[in-house]
Amino acid sequence: MEKTPFFARFTLEFMELYYSPKFIKSYNKLPQRIKILAEKKEKVFIKEPFNRVLETHKLHGDFAGFWTFSVNRIYRVVFDLLGENTVRFYDIGTRDIYK
Secondary structure, three states, X not given: OOOOHHHOOEXXXXXXXXXXXXXXXXXXOOOHHHXXXXXHHHHHHHHOOOOHHHOOEEOXXXXXXXXXXXXXXXXXXXXXXXXXXXXXXXXXXXXXXXX
């Protein structure tokens, strides 16, 4: 695993952020440029999860109960809310992760 704060469990003033094993496995397979962009988007998410630049929205169907935000036009982060101030990043990848 790379030495990066991206995999740490964050306890923030307003949010706790966890990473599922599936997310970590998917993240490790990403191209480096996407990893860098994902880390930038994560910082935006931590400060303001519904910032317009993230295009955060609820998912439906098999992913009901999950949310997603955009890393770029192709890659997405799927997450769920574990509590009032607790978020788990469930998976990251192209839109194929919805299949």
